Amino acid sequence: MDLQSAKMIGAGLACIALVGAGIGIGNVFSALINALARNPAAQVTPFAFLGFALAEATGLFGLAIAFLILFVF
Amino acid sequence: MAIELHPLQQFTIDRIIPLHIGGIDASYTNSALLMTIAVVLVTALLVLGTRGAALVPSRWQSIAEMSYEFIAGMIEQNVGKEGMAYFPFVFTLFMFVLFGNLLGLVPYSFTYTSHIIVTFALAATVFIGVTLIGIIRHGWHFLSLFVPHGVPKVLLLLLVPIELLSYCIRPFTLSIRLFANMLAGHTMLAIFGGFVAALGLLGIVPLGVDVLLIFLELLVAVLQAYVFTILTCLYLADAIKLH
Numbered sequence: 614m615d616l617q618s619a620k621m622i623g624a625g626l627a628c629i630a631l632v633g634a635g636i637g638i639g640n641v642f643s644a645l646i647n648a649l650a651r652n653p654a655a656q657v658t659p660f661a662f663l664g665f666a667l668a669e670a671t672g673l674f675g676l677a678i679a680f681l682i683l684f685v686f
Numbered sequence: 687m688a689i690e691l692h693p694l695q696q697f698t699i700d701r702i703i704p705l706h707i708g709g710i711d712a713s714y715t716n717s718a719l720l721m722t723i724a725v726v727l728v729t730a731l732l733v734l735g736t737r738g739a740a741l742v743p744s745r746w747q748s749i750a751e752m753s754y755e756f757i758a759g760m761i762e763q764n765v766g767k768e769g770m771a772y773f774p775f776v777f778t779l780f781m782f783v784l785f786g787n788l789l790g791l792v793p794y795s796f797t798y799t800s801h802i803i804v805t806f807a808l809a810a811t812v813f814i815g816v817t818l819i820g821i822i823r824h825g826w827h828f829l830s831l832f833v834p835h836g837v838p839k840v841l842l843l844l845l846v847p848i849e850l851l852s853y854c855i856r857p858f859t860l861s862i863r864l865f866a867n868m869l870a871g872h873t874m875l876a877i878f879g880g881f882v883a884a885l886g887l888l889g890i891v892p893l894g895v896d897v898l899l900i901f902l903e904l905l906v907a908v909l910q911a912y913v914f915t916i917l918t919c920l921y922l923a924d925a926i927k928l929h
Contacts, residue, residue: 662909662912663912663913663916665909666863666867666909666910666912666913667863667913669867669906670859670862670863670866670867673863673866673867673870674862674866676866676870677862677865677866677869677870680694680869680873684694
């Protein structure tokens with residue numbers, strides 16, 4: 614296998630990180646809907662968005678690795 | 687069909703006014719230009735907005751007041767009254783990151799927050815500043831930040847290095863989070879933009895996707911500025927209150 618194709622495969626593998634981000638974001642918003650359905654007065658939306666951003670960032674770390682593999686090395 | 691895509695071209699830094707001082711490249715770049723614009727806009731918003739301050743605020747005045755109250759409320763909630771001493775820094779940080787993210791969404795402009803060196807400089811400033819505040823306030827007692835309460839002595843051998851490590855990687859996670867969000871968002875927009883040109887009449891589909899993505903990017907731009915600031919507040923609270 615030459616370097617170029619190995620790079621492509623590596624970048625594709627790095628994008629598997631997005632699975633975790635998807636699960637995380639789904640979890641955050643399902644919990645938010647749960648909380649708001651049980652107690653509409655709950656002041657939890659800012660925390661939910663904080664959690665969303667943190668969960669999304671982990672997936673983007675994987676994406677950043679993919680970019681590094683493709684364009685830097 | 688070969689599609690010519692250059693999704694990363696938008697992140698190139700161009701020298702507008704080349705300038706070299708003793709072997710150091712200190713050119714005025716498009717990144718610096720956008721930073722200047724952001725600073726001028728923030729200053730204009732706050733100075734002009736509050737110049738004719740009235741009891742019933744005008745639109746500009748209420749934007750300026752809302753952003754002030756937003757950050758003041760965030761600090762008071764997360765750090766407490768003591769944290770208000772650091773309000774100017776946190777507010778400046780928030781406005782700088784927010785305007786950087788938002789100005790980047792203007793077509794053909796440049797997003798300075800999509801460069802790791804910019805976000806890392808901001809995050810390192812926060813990290814060093816917060817650590818110094820903690821050491822000055824608490825002295826050696828600051829080290830108790832790394833020792834969790836109510837844990838058996840044996841487990842501490844394992845937990846203290848983990849706490850120390852998680853403290854030390856803070857500037858990296860803080861900067862990579864902002865940088866990766868901006869980079870990924872803008873790259874995605876550019877990739878779908880490339881599809882629009884390549885597909886001809888069918889290009890209306892990726893065009894629609896791009897329109898929706900712009901909304902997502904607007905959300906992300908504001909959200910990431912918020913997250914950057916609130917994490918700064920939480921780190922500050924750690925240093926001031928030590929858990």
